Amino acid sequence: MxxxxxxxxxxxxxxxxxxxxxxxxxxxxxxxxxxxxxxxxxxxxxxxxxxxxxxxxxxxxxxxxxxxxxxxxKKTITPPEHKESELKQLFPLFLIIGYITLASILINRTSFNFNSFMLDFMGLFYIVFSFFKLLDLKGFPDSFKMYDPLAKKIPIYSWLYPFIETALGLMILMRFQIKFALIVTIIILGLTTVGVVKILINKKSIQCACLGTALKLPMTKATFIENAIMLIMAFWMLLN
Incomplete structure (x- = not known):
C-alpha cells in the first residue's frame, strides 16, 4: 500500500x-x-x-x-500551475526588496544621489536579511551549508554568517570602510553564488536560506536573485 x-x-x-x-x-x-x-x-x-x-x-x-x-x-501538478506556485513562493522576496528600494529612495529624497541610494539599499538589504536569518539561528546553518562551499568546509562560518551580514550592513549605512565592505561582499556572495549555480545546474530542490527558515522560498531562484543584485551593486560601487 x-x-x-x-x-x-x-x-x-x-x-x-x-x-x-x-x-x-x-x-x-x-x-x-x-x-x-x-x-x-x-x-x-x-x-x-x-x-x-x-x-x-x-x-x-x-x-x-x-x-x-x-x-x-494524488493529483499531478501541470507545468503552468507549478510555475505559478514558484512565483507565489518568491513573492515575499520581491515584496521585501520593494520595501527596501522604497526606503532607500525616501532616505535620499532631498538630494538624490544614485551611489548614495545604492549604498543605502545594500546596507538595508544586509540588515533586513540578517534579521530573518537570526529568527532561527539554529535552523539556518543546516540550510545554508547545503549549498555554500565555505559553510560546507567550515561549519562555524554558517553560524557567523548572519552576524557578518549585520556588520557589513552597519558599515555600509554608516559609510565606514566602504571599500573593505564591498570587497567582502563580493567574496562571500561570490562563493555562495557558485554553490547556487551548481544546485541550479543539477536541478536539486533545496530551500533558500537567504531569508532564514521563516519563509519557504525556492533556494536556487531566490538566492540567485538576491546575490545578483548585491554583486552588481558592489562591483559598480568599486568601479566608481
Whole structure:
C-alpha cells in the first residue's frame, strides 16, 4: 500500500534524508520517498501504520500530519500551475526588496544621489536579511551549508554568517570602510553564488536560506536573485 502524508518543519535536503531514514526503519514500511519542495512523504507499507508511530520515529522538530489522500488519487501538478506556485513562493522576496528600494529612495529624497541610494539599499538589504536569518539561528546553518562551499568546509562560518551580514550592513549605512565592505561582499556572495549555480545546474530542490527558515522560498531562484543584485551593486560601487 502507498499512502501520502504531509510533513512540516523540513528546511533542507538533510532534513529530507533524515526523515526518510527514520521512516524506513519502521517495521512494516517497505519504502519512503520524501519530497522537500512539496513537504510530502509517500510511504509504502505492508499493513496500516498509525500516525503516532510515524511521529515517534521522527524528531519532534518535524510534524507528520493526517493522511491527505491515497496515492491512487494524488493529483499531478501541470507545468503552468507549478510555475505559478514558484512565483507565489518568491513573492515575499520581491515584496521585501520593494520595501527596501522604497526606503532607500525616501532616505535620499532631498538630494538624490544614485551611489548614495545604492549604498543605502545594500546596507538595508544586509540588515533586513540578517534579521530573518537570526529568527532561527539554529535552523539556518543546516540550510545554508547545503549549498555554500565555505559553510560546507567550515561549519562555524554558517553560524557567523548572519552576524557578518549585520556588520557589513552597519558599515555600509554608516559609510565606514566602504571599500573593505564591498570587497567582502563580493567574496562571500561570490562563493555562495557558485554553490547556487551548481544546485541550479543539477536541478536539486533545496530551500533558500537567504531569508532564514521563516519563509519557504525556492533556494536556487531566490538566492540567485538576491546575490545578483548585491554583486552588481558592489562591483559598480568599486568601479566608481
Amino acid at each position: 502507498k499512502h501520502l502524508y504531509k510533513i512540516s518543519g523540513m528546511t533542507c535536503d538533510g532534513c529530507r534524508s533524515n526523515i526518510e531514514k527514520a521512516l524506513n526503519k519502521i517495521e512494516g514500511v517497505t519504502n519512503t520517498a520524501v519530497n522537500l519542495e512539496n513537504a510530502e512523504a509517500t510511504i509504502e507499507m505492508k499493513n496500516h501504520i498509525s500516525i503516532e508511530t510515524f511521529q515517534k520515529a521522527i524528531s519532534n522538530k518535524y510534524t507528520i500530519q493526517e493522511k491527505v489522500s491515497d496515492f491512487k488519487v
